[in-house]
Amino acid sequence: MKNKGEILVIDDTVASLRLISRMLEEAGDSVSLAESGEQALSMVAGKPPELILLDVLMPGMSGFEVCERLKADPKTGGIPVVFLTASDDPRDSIAGLRLGAVDYISKPYSREGLLAKVGTHIELFRLREKLKQQALELSAERDRFSTLFQNSNDAVFLHGMEPGGVPGKFIEVNDIACARLGYSREELLALAPADIDAPDMDERRRAVVETLMSSGRAVFEMYHSTKDGRSVLSEVSSRVFDYGGKAHILSIARDITERKAAEKERERLLTAVEQGGEAIVITDTDAVIQYVNPSFERITGYSHLETVGKKPNLLKSGVQDEAFYRDLWGRISSGKTWAGRMVNKRKDGTHYTEESTISPVRDPQGNIINYVAVKRDITEQLKLETRLRQSQRMETVGLLAGGVAHDFNNILSAIMCNAGFLARDLAPDDPKQKDVKEILAASERAASLTRQLLAFSRRQIMATRVTDINGLMIGMVRMLGRVIGELVMLAVKLSPAPCTANVDPGQIEQVIMNLALNARDALAGGGVITLETELVNPAEEFFAAHPDLPKGPLVSIKVGDTGCGMSEEVKTHLFEPFFTTKEQGKG
Known part of the structure; x- marks a missing residue:
């Protein structure tokens, strides 16, 4: 049979013990027997039963005394005690109930009546124990919730919902919520979410409530107003749950004011880095x-x-x-x-x-x-620095050349004037006329050189005019052909487009002549010199690097040869006026 309960029977009469024990065991109960109060108390201390059947009249320690001692002990005070008595005096029943007994069974008793009362009291005992355990668990759960609630690093709010989906007053708040908003707990419990939301948060709050009612949860950002009027930006996680048949909302709000400020600072830094x-x-x-x-x-x-x-x-x-x-x-x-x-x-x-x-x-x-x-x-910067140094060197050389040319012109003027006077005073057939002409010719060549030096030093005014560069190039072909010699071929590639530019034609001719002569010297065994013109439209970067030039199409003049070319080292000295790779005495 299925065991129904743990029962202790206390009676000084062995026959009564055996009778009760047999009836209970046949019903499936587990029965322990004690013949005295002292023995019973010892047994209960070792293993408390679910029910005690206690005879009132016993030698030594009476049933009332046993019951009194059981109820006085917190460990055994909850065990239900049912008195067994042959007395029909109601005073005995009242005394037992006052001592804490739950029932009285008068002798003689029927089997059915005994088992019915025993089963009922055991069931009641188990229900009480279950309720007691649930109360302990509920208390522990409440303690855990309270601990979590109060020790959260975030503000925690609990509130109900009023009819129409309007958030009601706060039911519970934690200390962080009070400290962050500057309210006492009593003050905050008198408010509703709408009272702590910033004034311009109405639309957002309505949208959040709609989300909560439809999905049961929401995560959102909300500005809250403190008691002293400050604004606190919070990241709020809310969830709807049913309590007592009504919808309630638990919200956890984290202050993200500093985090948002840091994010904005990080965004500014990232923007600066990116741009x-x-x-x-x-x-x-x-x-x-x-x-x-x-x-x-x-x-x-x-x-x-x-x-x-x-x-x-x-x-x-x-x-x-x-x-x-x-x-x-x-x-x-x-x-x-x-x-x-x-x-x-x-x-x-x-x-x-x-x-x-x-x-x-x-x-x-x-x-x-x-x-x-x-x-x-810094590639372009280095190029600009190089050009600046080159320009400074050229400026220094130009100042020197200008000064020399100026003084040399004074000397040439005296030579040419005196040579002119001498040629005028000599007879036309005088043999010395030839010498004077040589002096004058040499002086003219020297004067031409000084003009070039003055042009280099920017002291000579250049006679610029709109010039057809293609026509200028064609006009130089015959002269260049005589100058470069028979071993060197001259090739001319002219642009089909008109190539006109505002230049000093004499200076351009001199540049082309010098380049052609240098090319000839590089072609000792013969070769080809190419003269080429082209109309070009440089990119913006070119004009940025040459701000003195007007924007627009430019004429490009190229002088090339089939010689050995220039090393990188030589190229760095390309525009230095007196640099040369030729042997001494050859220019």
């Missing part, structure tokens, strides 16, 4: 690129996707040796900043010079976690 003119590269400690900005893409030609995940050595030009890079990485890996110049290679293979500052980035513990490089392309 800055300098290239910015961020790598990890293994030199793997994690980020490049658009300026890096513009300068190098490599896209973000082509660069991230690779190492900066994809830009190596070969100009710097390995020792250069060892020194660089040794410095930054030791926590120092490296600054300097290097020549790198673009995606298209061209070289460019950059000024770089590379610094380590540390975490709060001081460990290096990244490297950040700020790079500026």
Whole structure:
């Protein structure tokens, strides 16, 4: 049979014990027997039963005394006690009930009556124990909820919903909510969500309520107003739940005012990085690129996707040796900043010079976690600096040449005047006339040289006029043919478009002549000199680098030859007036 309960029967009469025990065991109960109060108390202390059947009249310790002692002990006070008595005195029943007994069974008793009362009291005991356990669990759950509620780092609000979907007054709030908004708990419990939302949040609140009622949850941002009028931006997570048959809302609000400010600051920084003119590269400690900005893409030609995940050595030009890079990485890996110049290679293979500052980035513990490089392309700047130095050198040479030409012109004037006087005084057939003519011719050549020096020094006023460069070139062909000799061929390629420019024709002729003569000298064994004109439309970058030129079509004059060409070193001296690669005495 199924066991129905744990029962302790206390009676000083062995026959009564055996009778009751048999009836209960046949009903499936587990029965323990005690013949005295002392024995019963000892047994209950070891293993409390679910029900005690206690005889009132016993020698020694009476049933009333046993019951009194059981009820006085918190460990056994909850065990139901049913008295067994042969007395029909109602005073005994009242006394037992006052001591805490739950029932009285008079002897003699029927089997059915006994079992019915025993089953009822055991069931009631179990229900009480279950309720007691549930109360303990509920209390523990309430304590856990209260602990979580009050110890949350975020503000927590609990409120109901009024008819029509209007959020009601707060039912519960935690200390953080009170501290953040500046209200006492009593003050805040007298308010509703609409009372703490900023004035311009009405539409948002209505939208949030609609979302909550339709989906049961919502995450949103809301500006709250503090008691003193300050505005606090909160990220709120709300959820609807049923309590007592009514909809309630639990909301957890996190103050994100500082986070939003940091995000805006980060956005401003990112915008500055993204739109800055300098290239910015961020790598990890293994030199793997994690980020490049658009300026890096513009300068190098490599896209973000082509660069991230690779190492900066994809830009190596070969100009710097390995020792250069060892020194660089040794410095930054030791926590120092490296600054300097290097020549790198673009995606298209061209070289460019950059000024770089590379610094380590540390975490709060001081460990290096990244490297950040700020790079500026100074290729055009270096070209401008080179042109400036060249211009300064030319200016110095020009000043010197102008001064020499000015003084030399004074000397030539005296020579030519006196030679003229001498030629006038000599007879036409005088043999010395020939010598005078040589003096005058040499003086003219010297005067021509001084005019060139003055033009170079910008002291000679150039006689500019609109000139047909193609016609000028054709007019020089015969003279150039005689000058360059028989071993050198002259080829002319003229633009089919009109090539007119406002220039000093004499100066242009002199430039072409000098270039042709230099080309001839480079073709000792013969070759071809090519004269070419072309009408060109340079890009904006060209005019930006030459601000003195008016924008528009330009005439290009090219003088080429089939000689050995010029080295890079010679090219750097191309426009220096007195630089030459010829042997001494040959110009």
